[in-house]
Amino acid sequence: MQSFWRLFMTSVEEDNNVIDHGHIREIHPITHNNYNVNDDSGDDDDDDINLRMPLHDSEPEATLPSPSPSPPSPLLYWVKLGVSIICLSILGFVVINWVGPFFIQKVFIPVIIWQRDTFTTSELAIYVFASIALFPTIFLPSSPSMWVAGMTFGYFFGFFLVMSAASVGVSLPFFTSKMFHHKIEEWLDQYPKEASVLRSAGGGNWFHQFRAVALIRVSPFPYMIYNYCATATNVQYGPYLCGSLAGMLPEVIASIYTGILIRALANVSHKTHGLSAPQIAFNVVGFCIAVATTIFFTIYAKRRLNELRQEEELQSLI
Numbered sequence: 001m002q003s004f005w006r007l008f009m010t011s012v013e014e015d016n017n018v019i020d021h022g023h024i025r026e027i028h029p030i031t032h033n034n035y036n037v038n039d040d041s042g043d044d045d046d047d048d049i050n051l052r053m054p055l056h057d058s059e060p061e062a063t064l065p066s067p068s069p070s071p072p073s074p075l076l077y078w079v080k081l082g083v084s085i086i087c088l089s090i091l092g093f094v095v096i097n098w099v100g101p102f103f104i105q106k107v108f109i110p111v112i113i114w115q116r117d118t119f120t121t122s123e124l125a126i127y128v129f130a131s132i133a134l135f136p137t138i139f140l141p142s143s144p145s146m147w148v149a150g151m152t153f154g155y156f157f158g159f160f161l162v163m164s165a166a167s168v169g170v171s172l173p174f175f176t177s178k179m180f181h182h183k184i185e186e187w188l189d190q191y192p193k194e195a196s197v198l199r200s201a202g203g204g205n206w207f208h209q210f211r212a213v214a215l216i217r218v219s220p221f222p223y224m225i226y227n228y229c230a231t232a233t234n235v236q237y238g239p240y241l242c243g244s245l246a247g248m249l250p251e252v253i254a255s256i257y258t259g260i261l262i263r264a265l266a267n268v269s270h271k272t273h274g275l276s277a278p279q280i281a282f283n284v285v286g287f288c289i290a291v292a293t294t295i296f297f298t299i300y301a302k303r304r305l306n307e308l309r310q311e312e313e314l315q316s317l318i
Contacts, residue, residue, distance in 0.1 A: 108266050112151065124152055125161060132165035136224045137172045143255055150259020158256050163245060166252070170244045173227035174237065184232040197305050198226070201243075202234035209239035210246070217247020218301035250297050254290040 115124065131145040149158040177184060188195040198221075201212035213235060216226055230240055261284070 104262070104266050108262050112263070112266055115148070115152070121152070124148070128152075128161055129165040132162060133168035133172070136169045136227055137176070139224050142166075142169065143251075146252060146255035147259035147262060150256035151263040152259075154260065155256065158259070159252065162252050162256065163248075166248055167241060167245060170227055171237075171241065173224075174231055174240060177228040177231045180228075181232055184229055188229060188232055194221070197221075198229055199233045200305075201230070201240075206236070206239050209235050210243040213240050213243025214247040215301040215304050217244050218250065218297045219305055220298060220302065247301075250290070250294040254294050257286050257290045260286075 119127065128145050128149045132142045132149075135142045135145070146162050149162050152158070153161060188198065198216065201209055201216060203209075204212075213230070217223070
């Protein structure tokens with residue numbers, strides 16, 4: 001009976017991590033050190049306490065780095081490019097064969113006939129000049145007036161008329177906005193990222209201001225809003241005017257070519273006279289070059305403005 005009782009107690013003590021004769025063992029899942037603590041009686045059998053302490057200084061397990069994403073497949077890139085070209089070709093075919101002729105017959109030809117029967121050439125020049133000069137002041141687009149200049153006056157006189165009117169159109173908001181200088185500054189403070197780009201045009205010498213204004217004009221920043229915001233950036237009028245005219249060149253050339261191309265297509269559709277192959281090639285190639293130049297300068301200006309903004313942020317930190 002006594003041997004059975006000892007066997008039962010031994011199994012219970014092993015389950016509770018307690019060993020007979022007063023030995024206490026503490027188990028931890030991490031690597032342990034054993035420390036033996038003896039009392040003064042020297043009885044190793046009765047008073048020996050065995051503590052197993054965790055090694056907290058043990059090195060953590062090494063983790064494998066996550067695999068880097070694989071680069072896109074060149075085949076996928078070419079497939080996307082091919083699909084995009086096919087979609088653009090289909091869209092261009094639809095526009096050339098159905099949408100374009102519809103607008104030419106129903107919109108542009110009636111406008112050209114009304115303009116010819118209503119205004120003289122000098123009256124139309126005054127209208128084009130006044131609209132390009134005044135419309136930006138009241139936040140109205142002036143691109144249709146540039147198209148009219150191209151349709152009516154051609155390349156050279158149309159370009160001269162548009163640029164002279166644009167010089168007035170960017171000057172009027174510059175001077176009138178001085179009355180609302182503080183209000184414009186408070187409004188710019190609500191958009192610090194855009195304001196830092198605009199304020200970069202107010203520092204440096206004449207050429208620095210000219211370059212910054214030209215880049216802002218070419219960039220996608222709204223044309224009419226910058227007319228009023230420029231005065232709050234402390235930019236001088238001279239570089240502001242010259243930079244604005246230089247930055248507007250791609251848009252003006254593209255608009256004049258658009259008007260000339262509309263007039264040529266309207267003449268062909270109205271069957272007044274046909275166009276020779278060199279004339280068609282000259283108009284189409286000139287329009288494509290103007291559009292490509294506008295896109296190129298827009299991308300370039302956006303990149304350069306980001307660099308100017310980063311330089312401005314670094315100087316503010318220093």
